[in-house]
Amino acid sequence: MDDQNKNLILATALSFIVILVWFVLFPPPEAQAPADAPVAQTDAGQGVTTPAPAATATTPTDIATDTETRQAALADAPRVPIATDRLSGSISLLGGRIDDLSLNDYRTTLDDDAPIVTMLSPVGSPDAYYALYGWAAGAGLDPSAVPGPNTEWALAEGDTLAVGSPVTLSWDNGAGLRFTRTIAVDQDYMFTIDQTVTNTGDAAASLAPYGILARHGVPSDAKNFFILHEGVVAMADGELTETDWDDIPDLDVDAREGVPAQRIENATNGWIGFTDHFWMATLIPDQATPTRLSTKYLPQTEIFQTETVLPTQTVAPGGEVTVQSRLFAGAKEWEAIREYQDQGVDRFIDSIDWGWFFFLTKPIFWLLHELNQIIGNMGVSIISLTLIIKAVLFPLAYKSYVSMAKMKELQPQMEKLKERAGDDRQKMQQGMMELYKKEKVNPAAGCLPILLQIPIFFSLYKVIFVTIELRHAPFFGPFQDLSAPDPTSLLNLFGLLPFDGPEPGSIMALVFIGILPLLLGISMWLQQKLNPAPTDPTQQMIFAWMPWVFMFMLGGFASGLVVYWIANNTITFTQQYLIMRSQGYKPDVFGNIKRSFARKAKSDGKG
Structure with a gap:
């Protein structure tokens, strides 16, 4: 020749x-997302653990459609509306969860009357997916003294979360600790969460602020296509980590928690979350604060979880501590993500899956x-x-x-x-x-x-x-x-x-x-x-x-x-x-x- x-x-x-x-398509797994499983406990280090929420009542079997099931789940708790040009939904006062979010600019199909894309959904609905924040009890503090994922919060300020109009939730443990949570949102997809604890008691209190993103089962619309990364995406100290859905259950079992888990200790300039084909939710702690980023999987309940746990705070009698973190929940638009990167979210543009040929893509x-x-x-x-x-x-x-x-x-x-x-x-x-x-x-x-x-x-x-x-x-x-x-x-x-x-x-x-x-x-x-x-x-x-x-x-x-x-x-x-x-x-x-x-x-x- x-x-x-x-x-x-x-x-x-x-x-x-x-x-x-490229032509080989791997069909997505037929994953069944449990609708009412609790969020796992989180060992925050230094004897700090976050409480697991109680199981939610099972959705009635006579509800026929996913939409009806979701509406029934939304009605299980009082809510604060979210209304911006680009986002709509609500915050549940049960745990203060951000668990109802839709993207106004995107529809599921090209049809003019197609439903807008649903981003987050509450426990009890198909593909439950939500963010929650809280304080984990430190040494010497009873776990019941801090608000948990199922705590009933009160609406203290504001009636609707909108651009320039934050809302504030409050909860008092009746034993000298008062908690407030102020949630704001910008014109695109970034939420800012200010968590404050005020100590009116006689003894110092140790607490660790945390954020959790939980997904109940593999998403039903996961593509499972080799050219596309879907699953966990994390950045820590300038290093990107991507873990596919099918690889998360195969993580090494963490001896401290007994479930498959992966930890990045003392990460700075870090963020972690879940990425889909076009959408993403990401926990973004203070970029300069050493933070533990975690990925875990709960086999019994088929819950996937990403977490950020900040260092333990000691609140002296008469003192007050505020911790700020952010949550991105929306479309992976290049311009918006690049703007957030310019505002200090380290290498946020790499949350888009550019692939091996990133220098060309x-x-x-x-x-x-x-x-x-x-x-x-x-x-x-x-x-x-x-x-x-x-x-x-x-x-x-x-x-x-x-x-x-x-x-x-x-x-x-x-x-x-x-x-x-x-x-x-x-x-x-x-x-x-x-x-x-x-x-x-x-x-x-x-x-x-x-x-x-x-x-x-x-x-x-x-x-x-x-x-x-x-x-x-x-x-x-x-x-x-x-x-x-x-x-x-x-x-x-x-x-x-x-x-x-x-x-x-x-x-x-x-x-x-x-x-x-x-x-x-x-x-x-x-x-x-x-x-x-x-x-x-x-x-x-x-x-x-x-x-x-x-x-x-x-x-x-x-x-x-x-x-x-x-x-x-x-x-x-x-x-x-x-x-x-x-x-x-x-x-x-x-x-x-x-x-x-x-x-x-x-x-x-x-x-």
Whole structure:
């Protein structure tokens, strides 16, 4: 096999490996989230423990829908409304839990009347997910002297939590300690929680402030897709830790707690929480205070928990202590998260899953984001991004396409060498090397752009799949969500009829592919016609089928990625065609390339 074919096969194999791996979808586990399990106890160090809440009454079995179940759970305790332009929900006075939160700017589907996205839900509802704060009793202090997760708080100030209008909750233990909790929220997704304890008694009190995020079971909408991290995300002392849902139960059992757990002691510049595909809730303690960050799993109740435990505070008689912490709960919007990072949340932008090629995904996303800010259409922005990438790679591409043009011209001589060599591969190889040396052709030069395209393609796919800015981003016509597969199909006349095509991932969708995959196959086929054909018939057949195999393989990918590949193939074809013409060759996409006699005559001094 000649060097050119070896390199082409290598490049193709690498491309196939990458794409096939991406194409493997792991179906999410059928997790059943217990609706009424208690939050686990937390050993806060120095003899401090947080109390576990009592089990909540089981939701009646005659409630039919998730919505009704959630509404019943919300009615179990008095509540303080949350109302901002971007958030709606309520705070439960039972434990002072932030356990009812919806994102006003996002809907579950593209339908105008689709429900808005639910972020947090109370105990007793499906996929219970909530944040709670408190004080853990220190040495010499009875645990009943501090408010716990099931303490009934009173509303002391404010009636609705809104931007610029905080609310204050209070609780008095009747034995000299008075607790207040002031909760504020900004215009986006950040809550600020000020916890204050006032000692009116005669003895000093030791307490440790804590924050807890609890999730009852693996989320029912978890993607379980290898390219996307979902589960726990934490930052401590500049080091990012990501733990997938299925890895949390396999954590080492903590001897002090008897459950799978992972601790980061005395972390500064730290935060910890749960991340989903597009949403995230994160506990953010004071960045300069040494804090213990914990992840744990309670096997009996299937509760996942992240915690922040701050150092124990000693409140002298007549004294008062206030501790401030923050809670992010909302969409993983790049601009909002970057703003919080600028305000002091260390490396908060890394909560977005940039992947192994972060050095490519971050600048690619930034450029795509800026283009979209200017253009206002994400599909056009993707095409513009492709033009910029191709312009950057053009010097390398130029050399590659010149080399491939020369290789194409050598095809007749290569065929003659093959006929003379017969089955003698060594003779064939020697003849090819002599031919390359004589014509000053580098057979590997044509493969380098293909190899460079793999990490760029992977990075762009990561950006399109992971970032929320591509979610429900429209292009034109039927393409109203570039993060979803092509919705067109022969069954709906490629979007002309007013109904969707086959369900993505189904056999019908694989057979009746949309217009974007068809355009992709055609663009790959046209581009392939400009490349040197292998001399081996088997290789020729493989390369002949490749565009159509890719067409069906990528039919279920995000349509934004297919738009990129179509644009990339079209630009590549145009570049290669023009460069080959500039070198004196007249490409024929139907299989023949002829030497331009006029150019040749001129170069020989005859014209």
